[in-house]
Structures are given as C-alpha cells and as structure tokens.
Amino acid sequence: MTAPATQSGEADLVQVSLSALEHYAYCPRQCGLILLEDAFTDDAATVRGTLLHQRVDTPGNRGRGDVRTLHALPVWHDGYGLTGICDTVEVHADGRILPVEHKSGRYHPGGPAEVQAAAQAICLEEMFHRPVPEAAIYSAADRRRHSVTVDDALRSRVLELTDAVRSLLTTDRLPSPVADSRCRRCSMATGCMPRLLAGTHRYRQALTDLYLLDDLQDSDA
Template identity: 65%
Template structure:
C-alpha cells in the first residue's frame, strides 16, 4: 500500500467516518449525495426498487463454502484508519486468505463508473480487516448477468480518498452542490426533488423566487 495513502488517512488524529454508499453517490453526482446526506431526501424509482430487491437476496447475513472459496454475505466493512465503513454484499475469501469484494448492481456495468469507487472502498477496508492485499474487486451486473473484474490500482485508491474528503467537506459545510443538469439527471430517481433544469439557469431561478417571495407592500401610515 502506498505511503501517501497512510499519511493522508491518519492526519488530524483520524478522519471523520464516511459510508461506502456515500462515495458512490458523490461519484455519480455531488448534489445527489448532498440531498441524501444533508436533507435525508432519498427517493425510489423503478430502477432503485429493482436494486433494493436484488440486494435483499444477498444481504441475508451468512456464509458458505464451495470448493476452496468461502463466501461471506452482508459483511460489515470498516477502516478506522481511512474513516470508511459500510456493508459488503458478498466477500469471497480464497484459500490463500485473500478477500475479494463482490458488489451486486441491478443495472449495466460502466467501466470506471461510481460502482468502481464503491468496490475499491470495500477492498481498502478489507485490507485493514484481513491484513491482506486486495488488488482486485468484482462487480456483478444484473443487467447482463456477468461478473466484471475491477483492478484496485493506485489511481482508483486515490479517487476513493479524494471522494471521501469531498463527502466530509459536504457534510461539514452544509451547502448543497449545484445541479449537474446533464444526461445523468434523466436516470436519477431524485430529479423532481433536485429540479436541475430550474436551478441550472440562475436567471430563471432568481425570477421564480422573486415571484414567489415578493415583499409585502408597506402599510400606509397615517
């Protein structure tokens, strides 16, 4: 593991905790993460409901052994050193003791997307928990019913740390990031709550708020 990761993680006596799911949300859209973390504003749609149902099948805590691989389900993951915590869908423990996180997603896999960040964060937690290097993770896509291998390299590790810092800054500053107002918004379950088209145009937003919150006329004094 890179020394730079250790130095960054241990500064100021230990970082504030960040959930692994928050990393994925922020990687997808900072405003989405802000609405969830600051306003408890998570909203479901058909896609998120499919994901919830899929995770119900893998989030039953338990373990089993097939061949030489032990499979752990719904394993709590944490790293006090990095300030990360969450729950792993599936962790496969190989004969040499190496754990491999397997994150389940209902949609299609996008290489380099937010899911890569989440599984990398899981791998980094497992390295501290098992005292074993975790060079790869796996994302299972329900859309194509395939496993996709993710290389946990230094670049991806740095991305995890940068996003964790961004989440900490978000929760400390208590200010929502601006909307993305791009193609991501079409597939976001929180589109109606976020109002990206309205807020992206500051002029239209200002005009709308001025109409809604006009000051009351001053009363005529005798």
C-alpha cells in the first residue's frame, strides 16, 4: 500500500475531504470546479441525494439490539490528511465497525462511491485503533446494501486519489474536460462545457496563453 505523502510533517498536509475523493474519482475536472471555483449545480439526482442525506445526517447515537449506530460522525486521519463525515457507522457487539455510505442512485461496482466508503474505513481504523476491513454502500435506488471489501488495492487507490486532490488544491490548475459518457450524468456539464472545450485548438491555445501569462507574472514578481 502506498505510504502517506508527507513533506515536513503531518501538520503541513493540505486537508482533503472524503467527498472530494469521490468527485475526483468520477471526474477530475468536476472536482476542480467544485474545489477551485466553488461551482456546483443541482439536478434531479443531486436534489434526491440531498434529501436522502437530510434523513440520515442528523447527528446521533442510537442502539438496535447488539448494534450501536452513529449518524453524521466526523472522521479524520492525521497521517494522510483526510477529513470528512460518515453518514452512518455501525459499532457491533463483537467490536466490528462498519461505515455505511448512503447514495440515492444505483450502486456501480468499482465506482467512485467505493473510494469514499474505503476512505471512511481508513479513517475509522485510525480513530478506533482496530481494523475496518469492510464498508457498505446503501443504494436508495434498489433499497439494499452493497458490501465493499477494503483491500490493499482499494486502499492504494484512496491514497493515490488523496495525493491527486492535494496536488489540485496546491497548484490551482483546473483539469481539462473529458467529454465522454460521464458528462451525460453530470449536473455540472452546462458550466463545464466539455464538448466545446475538450480537444479543440482554441482550448489548447487558451491553456498555453494562460500558463505563459502565469510564468510572466512569476518572473516579474
């Protein structure tokens, strides 16, 4: 598994939110628009997600049989510079800890939601000092849970994406548009303008001019 990227100590790490990992895994440009330009556009799917989380994100501690359920639990990992909130965390009588991420849409095996759920498990391991080898994703679309094995490959993916998001935050450079099938499901496609910008000569020339301007400003400073 990839080691955490540290420079001169944990305190120097730029904090990365767990939700940003999912956005970047889906589309780096979408993540960049949200983090760098504070841009977000709702559509029917995102509104459904917001309403779902309003039902599950009320902080609290509830018991059901041998399971204690924590809602809207803040989590973090100082070594990796991760921070976020778990929708639901189940603490079982045998000591097993299970983060449950709630999604309004359908579950896609190997999709971005698995990255977010695995990152929650990694944070919970750090906080509770015990292994969390499994997470779950609850899909409101099919009304069932889907188990996610937090193996070494998924952990490495979480850390690689953490480094990528941190680089995005520190360089302030918006990733290029992708203009593929993901755009049809993205609420931000109108503002992103992927079909207009991706791969066109005008877009490439604009990027070149922008970076030349940045270099000239740096040399004059």
